[in-house]
Amino acid sequence: MSDTMTDTTTRMNMIQAINSALDVMMARDADVVVMGEDVGYFGGVFRATAGLQAKYGKTRVFDTPITETGIMGVAIGMGAYGLRPVPEIQFADYIYPALDQLVSEAARLRYRSAGEFTAPITIRSPYGGGIFGGQTHSQSPEGIFTHVSGMKTVIPSTPYDAKGLLIAAIEDNDPVLFLEPKRIYNGPFNGHWDRPAENWSKHPGGDVPTGHYRVDLGTAAVVRAGEALTILAYGTMVHVCAKVVEEEGVDAEIIDLRTLVPLDIATIEASVRKTGRCMIVHEATRTSGFGAELSALVQERCFYHLEAPIERVTGFDTPYPHSLEWAYFPGPVRIGQALKKIMKDV
Template identity: 65%
Template sequence: MARMTMIEALRSAMDVKLAGDPSVILFGEDVGYFGGVFRCTSGLQARYGEERVFDTPINESAIVGLAVGMAAQGMRPCVEIQFADYMYPAYDQITQEAARLRHRSNGQFTCPLVVRMPTGGGIFGGQTHSQSPEALFTHVAGLKVVIPSNPYDAKGLLIAAIEDPDPVIFLEPKRIYNGPFSGNPHAKSMSWAAHPAGEVPEDHYSVPLGKAAICRHGSDVTVLAYGTMVHVAQATVDQTGIDAEIIDLRTLLPLDLATVRASVEKTGRCVVIHEATRTSGFGAELIAEVQEACFWHLRAPVLRVAGWDAPYPHALEWDYFPGPERIARALKQVMEA
């Protein structure tokens, strides 16, 4: 085991797969010589050469389109979109080509493709570097959607994603890449803002896609979260004294409904937390699933705590994020219902 940040764990995952599988190839904007804007691929081009780790033009549609073709012919491309906000030119390739290739070819072709994207806020990147578009992918049949919350899961999930025979959207919360962003005005009072490092095996292992993790066992209320919000939820619960069960979904599609259902049936209450905009966010789908599966066990309405229904506020992003105060208020509300 070694202490790794999430960036180091992701790099280790790609290193392991490049070393062990000649069909794995990495490319994207600045991922080669520069090592990526967040340095996730730093050193990999020097180790494996420019044919396996290479830079591309600023053309997201071409990046994913090339990757789809490579995947259809037996390679395993793992490509990076520099920020999730930049994925829109490639959305057609992802949803119309990659997601449908297995089914439209009646199984003749598969698409073992991973699209990595830094997601969410926390770096004062403004409206074009801070979006959380996970719901746009969970609506698309044929895709898998993954969001890790810690270094151990990040490496294991990325290895599993690269080894998966179908396309995986791998969203990486940049707010917990390396620890709290130094420009965070509340960093001293917000120790939950990030967990910089964790114990991670240096060799090959995988974390199964489609399986949630119970981060904290409890009996009062079920809290559903993913990515950065897992840490915010944990810190909030510790402050409230409420005996909450916190579930890190890890994979949004396919969703581990069995784990969610068992927890809500036990607690009778549920709060959903995500950073993305509230309306039509993934929380709405989670609430629908809980209502359908657990209606007769619920003792209170299912609540959600999310980002504002507004364009991403550059100067006010730390108020935009669901924080301890808003989450604690929701927990108190469901407990008093």
């Protein structure tokens, strides 16, 4: 889990934890460079890079033009040259112009060069809904990138994991897409998860070590032990599922995947073999969402242990709604209905 963890901890929300990870890595490694739209003097649209330019200078933390393909192309070149760039794509919705650079160059560089060059870049990007951003600021595109061989995809759900996973991603020698669920940037919500009036709760966050530590890529976390049902989730949905399970009184085991690629299939398989039931929850659209891959894997590996069909609770197959985003999210009603369906014969 960690090679140099300090004993000192402080309360951080996810934004602060991400900022701390960047600070720690820039202090440890002069090759780490932060770049993107408004990441310098302004400190990023969500302030995740606040104070870093003042501390490390304009050559290591610098603003770029509004050109995602340019940002990614420059980052790939820097990585091939030996640097460890951390480009920020201001919203995950903006990443599509850079798709060709990521798929055709970053993900393939190690293989195309027979290992002579690598692309040790970590692409940070806020993703998902929760701020009424509509169709251009709220998408969940993780399924697109989990399909790309040569890339890793990481989605934290807590401040502790956000920092440890980001450090591990920056230290990795292959491209990592680090998606940050902005709905929980400032901490889990209080009360009901389907009420937008409680959107930006000032929850104190969690205890996070102030120094260097790693949460290794490819390791899921069992955030709630249970015997009756396995729930697979990541990002914001981990908290939503925990709230619903508590309210419904179901003895569910909740697994936070943390990294989608590489996937900790061993932890998933052990849990489903124990519980005999599996429910998958994610915010992205249903068709070709990552839940489909999870469902196939569970079916292939745990078929004879399943006591009920696998359930999926996801976003709808529609363009992302602006005013109705809180109906779009998998929330207490839909997750509760799925729980009752999968547990009906128990």
